[in-house]
Structures are given as C-alpha cells and as structure tokens.
Amino acid sequence: MHTLYFIPGACSLATQAILNELNQESTLVHKLEADHFETLNPAGTVPVLVDGDKVLNEGVAIILHLLNKHKNNLIAESGDARHQAIENMLFANATMHPAYGRLFFAQANVNDAAARQQVFDSAAVAINKLWQVVEAKLEHMPYLGGHDISPADILLAVYSRWGDFFPVDIVLGPRSRQMVDAVLRRDSMQLALQREEAYSAGAAA
Numbered sequence: 001m002h003t004l005y006f007i008p009g010a011c012s013l014a015t016q017a018i019l020n021e022l023n024q025e026s027t028l029v030h031k032l033e034a035d036h037f038e039t040l041n042p043a044g045t046v047p048v049l050v051d052g053d054k055v056l057n058e059g060v061a062i063i064l065h066l067l068n069k070h071k072n073n074l075i076a077e078s079g080d081a082r083h084q085a086i087e088n089m090l091f092a093n094a095t096m097h098p099a100y101g102r103l104f105f106a107q108a109n110v111n112d113a114a115a116r117q118q119v120f121d122s123a124a125v126a127i128n129k130l131w132q133v134v135e136a137k138l139e140h141m142p143y144l145g146g147h148d149i150s151p152a153d154i155l156l157a158v159y160s161r162w163g164d165f166f167p168v169d170i171v172l173g174p175r176s177r178q179m180v181d182a183v184l185r186r187d188s189m190q191l192a193l194q195r196e197e198a199y200s201a202g203a204a205a
C-alpha cells in the first residue's frame with residue numbers, strides 16, 4: 001500500500017497514473033492536509049510517496065523505485081533502451097518541468113502586469129522550443145518509448161496541461177499532441193484525474 005502526497009493537477013498526477021499503470025493501490029493525501037509535510041520532504045514539493053517504511057522524494061526517483069519493484073512494460077529492464085527511457089524522464093522532469101515552472105514563478109512573483117506578460121512570453125518561447133525537441137523525438141514512433149507508452153510520455157502529458165492556466169500560446173506539434181492526447185485518454189490517467197477530483201469534492205463538502 002502506498003500513500004501519495006499530491007497537489008491536484010501537479011506533477012504528482014504522473015506518479016498516480018504510474019501507480020495505476022502498475023495496478024498499485026494508493027491513498028491520496030493533499031500536501032496541505034499533511035501533518036508536518038516538511039518532515040516528509042524538506043524541499044516542500046510533491047510528489048512524496050510513502051511505501052511501507054520508506055519515504056520517497058523526487059518524481060523520477062519515485063517512478064524508478066516503482067518500476068524496479070513491479071513488473072511492467074513501461075521501461076526496458078536493461079541496456080540502451082533503459083538508458084534512453086531514463087534520459088527521456090530526466091528531459092521531462094529536469095528540463096521541461098522547470099521551463100513551465102517559470103510561468104508559475106512569474107504569476108506568483110511579478111506584480112507589474114506588463115513585466116509579468118513579458119516573462120510569460122519568454123517562458124512560452126522556451127517551452128515551445130522544448131516541445132519541438134519532443135516532436136523531433138517522435139518522428140518515427142508514437143511514444144518516446146517507441147510503440148508503447150513510457151514514463152516520460154506520462155510526465156510530459158501532465159506538464160502539457162499547465163499551459164492552460166496562463167495567457168500564453170504553447171504550441172505542441174501534431175505528433176506531440178497525439179502522444180499527449182493518447183496518454184490523457186488512458187484509463188490510468190482518467191482514474192487519476194477522477195480520484196483527484198473526488199478528493200477535492202470531498203474536501204469541499
């Protein structure tokens with residue numbers, strides 16, 4: 001049994017989708033409802049996963065922990081294909097995620113509207129450039145992992161939803177759009193979204 005600390009729509013959504021892909025049960029706890037969240041993750045970020053007596057931080061490390069533990073078709077067991085899958089996960093988590101992070105940072109910290117829009121626009125240029133990198137990676141295959149979905153596809157699909165919160169034009173190429181839509185339609189993601197919604201509805205009731 002796992003406990004996943006989350007924020008609705010945040011990158012913890014990818015962790016939950018992966019738990020669902022692996023048919024692993026999880027209890028969700030909103031970060032703001034956790035007792036002393038900083039003892040679970042001093043950095044203050046989600047996802048945090050508690051798996052038995054282990055407290056795990058950092059999205060990619062959490063996903064690798066789950067993939068090592070549970071048999072799956074999401075990542076190759078060894079060799080170049082595994083290396084490529086990890087590289088793609090880090091491209092998503094350490095390159096694309098921070099690029100979107102600039103939008104959230106500007107929203108929270110730049111008070112002057114014109115200056116804020118300028119930061120939004122520059123961030124969007126950088127994000128669009130990275131989506132072009134994804135588009136190139138998908139030239140010969142539907143997913144970053146090849147014919148089948150991989151963890152990096154799930155991470156990128158979650159981040160792709162964040163552009164909607166800001167007055168920016170984030171442009172995904174047609175192959176990236178197709179990949180993202182396929183990931184968002186999957187049962188694992190639909191269930192994750194429904195559980196986040198149900199949690200929020202329960203909290204509001």
Ligand SMILES: N[C@@H](CCC(=O)N[C@@H](CS)C(=O)NCC(=O)O)C(=O)O
Nearest residue numbers: 010011044045046047058059060093
């Ligand atoms: N590299 C970290 C990034 C985590 C991160 O930035 N999470 C964001 C949400 S996507 C967060 O928790 N921000 C703090 C907050 O919103 O309270 C990871 O993958 O775990």
